[in-house]
Amino acid sequence: MADKPSYYEFFAGGGMARAGLGEGWRCLFANDFDRKKAESYRANWGGEALHVGDVREISTAQLPGRADLVWASFPCQDLSLAGAGAGLKGERSGTFWPFWDLMKALRKEGRPPPLIVLENVCGALTSHGGKDFTEICKALAEEDYKFGALVIDAALFVPQSRPRLFIVAAREEVAIPTSLVARNEGLFHTRALLMAYEKLPRRLRDDWLWWSLPAPPSRNATLAQIIEEAPRDVAWHSGAETKALIAMMSDVNLAKIEEAKRAGRKMVGTLYRRTRYQNGAKIQRAEARFDDVAGCLRTPVGGSSRQYVLVVDKGRVRSRLMSARETARLMGLPEDYILPATYNGAYHLAGDGVAVPVVRHIAGHVLEPLLAAMALRDAA
Template identity: 25%
Template sequence: MIRFIDLFAGIGGMRLGFQQACDSLGIKSQCVLSSEIDKKAIETYKLNFNDQPTGDIREINIIPEFDFMLAGFPCQPFSYAGKQQGFGDTRGTLFFEIERLLKIYQPQAFILENVRGLTTHDQGRTFKTIINSLENLGYGIHYLLLNSSNFGVPQNRVRIYIIGLLGKKPKITLNSDRGAIDSHSFKEKLYQLSLFSDIYSVVKVKDILEDKVSDNYYLSKKFEQQLFDAVDGEFEKLHGVRLIDFRGGNSIHSWDLGIKGKCTRDERDFMTALISHRRHKEFGEHQDGKSLTIEQIKTFFDHENIENIIYSLIEKKYLKEINGKYNPVSGNMSFEVFKFLDPESISITLTSSDANKLGVVQNGKPRRITPRECARLQGFPDSYILHPNDNAAYKQFGNAVTVTVIQAIVENFIKHNSIKETTLFPRVIPILK
């Protein structure tokens, strides 16, 4: 029996991955404590594990003895005191709670998860602080940067995983791999691999889509019509498209959709050319996205009716003029979908704020992806019970840990390192504060 605690538990992604790994290896496991403060996440956790997470870890006084710690801890700013070794101080951060519990209980091992930016925060000092603190507690450390897309889910999600083993450096045969940088690179990699092998199985977005979804996940008639007009009636052109102003490439803009007023083809071409070329160095390096004169614009868009095009766009408030220079009107547009996923590739990283605004074209019709599809992008099985409130579910899966990555790390760790199981009746150790 391996006993573990699940800190900053969220909806239990780390716990689920850990339990699945133990089950696959024929090892019994028991969660002796879970801790979470978000009320809706606690509701989802209880639905799936029949376990009521304790609240704030800073207020927990007693924990049963355990072998393994799981923690997807929040990364708050660490202080940098300019000490001789170049390390800061963990006091005042939630990582300090992890440090404190490791010091008291000395479990055999732990896995910590965080965003990859942890390694570069404060010029790397934050990460050095963490590793130094863990090593001072007697743990050997191994860390991995892994992309979820390499672990059976079609999501481009790079996270850092810190593995610790009491008394010696853990042996891990997994290697850091950040994977493809975007969905286009992912498809290129698949194509190259297919040249050397007729059989190359990989999970794509199309593989996690539900066959039938409720009407509420489809777009409003008005927005669907705007998209229809923007892609000339070919919705498949939306695959991999981002809806955003101020970026060229594979994007659709407010002027393509006619958000502030319908634009002619010439007007759309003008705006698209402007946002693409205004970043070029030939127009100056003092800032990103320069305002350009009409003479500069004519170097890449020389149209006989350019004055009329500019006047019309200013009238519709897609374009502004200041001192004879032109630039798109600033401000973010809010669309029902901000990114359409490519069914033949991987998803962008799910986030808590935007998971509900990812779209897909399925059977020739555009829609938003569902909470169940978000769960699948994070490696949660279909037996996992979703929070009944869609907004809560989208947020939770945007914050979650990818289950399949945790399972792979735990299986690899247990296979290559010795973990002694606790006694049948573990001690309960009070925390002295």
């Protein structure tokens, strides 16, 4: 047990980062302020390492030992392109700063984590014209971390479009194998990331690392495999309800339905209701996709943010809300993961989480090789 690398998991939710890190790691401390999510964490992982409460009220005395890794999927609401734009000054995303105060305090105590991963929406790259991203990089540099970022879409692993930003930081004393860094040409170095990097002051670019990750194997899981015929918690719509959804479609989306009918086979897609502007007025639109990828799961705030399932087969169109277990599958959670008892609770848990196989990919190709290199150096 003691030879396993250890970690603290902040903003832990239902423990999806823990699921991705896997049994080869041991959790020393986990925290989330949401009591309902904490119930799911406890149901799946036990409560020994879990502290439920505001990160602002945590002291370093509550953080045992010295963790090899700190994972922090801090709130995205104020950094999201769909949010109000408060950025790191916002009430939710601004909780990064009390979290970071803890990291600074750990350094003063002589037990800074060698590795830190920060996860958030891609809007963090452009929030306030890139100033919020610069502030995060500055915070890392001032605590003697080298750092780089990756934009990884969960669609490479599961049939859900979910691009997310992962900032991976290593303390200056960590020996970084040359195989783990590359030029800025990787699959996970998007145009938005390159532009954010170019906006950084030179002193921060000097601390930048272009992490090199291999592309994962081609995804095997299809959307059709994830969708259930008879889910327990949601019912298929009546014909009238499905027609009402179709009536909300633009010509472009109606054409997608017709194309699915002509496919000659069962077609499974998804749909979101969105507010759009037409002739200066707000209208509700139903927007569908049949590309074997679900839309990005969101936390359910009103019916418009819940995702629908569409099935087109033999000319017939059926629709319903996506089930709770389906959302869990889209996040890469195992079938035996215990979900909240309520539909909204389960949907919220999934929509606010980090995709499990993405965490595993980062751990397997960056974090674990870094720790192995550290162990070799210490043994020499």
